[in-house]
Amino acid sequence: LAVSAVRLGSVSRIAVSDTGPGLPPKARENLFAAFRGSARSGGTGLGLAIAHELIRAHGGTVELVESIGGRTTFAVTIPDQPVRLDQARNGLRRPA
Numbered sequence: 001l002a003v004s005a006v007r008l009g010s011v012s013r014i015a016v017s018d019t020g021p022g023l024p025p026k027a028r029e030n031l032f033a034a035f036r037g038s039a040r041s042g043g044t045g046l047g048l049a050i051a052h053e054l055i056r057a058h059g060g061t062v063e064l065v066e067s068i069g070g071r072t073t074f075a076v077t078i079p080d081q082p083v084r085l086d087q088a089r090n091g092l093r094r095p096a
Contacts, residue, residue, distance in 0.1 A: 023067040
């Protein structure tokens with residue numbers, strides 16, 4: 001596992017890379033959807049979905065940067081300023 005962080009103006013960008021089996025192209029389609037984990041991972045499929053929603057609630061983004069062979073890198077970008085509670089709640093609302 002490798003973690004790096006850099007400040008880019010008014011945001012911080014954190015990258016996390018691992019040396020696991022990588023992500024097949026099909027798994028990338030619904031990467032941040034709940035209960036979409038692969039059977040081989042043995043998880044519930046909630047980890048990335050929860051992380052995605054928490055980061056969005058704080059005004060940030062999370063994205064898959066690359067998944068080549070056995071290396072997968074995710075990048076999280078979050079603003080350096082606090083987000084008001086009403087802004088966070090609006091960010092979590094889903095259209096009907």
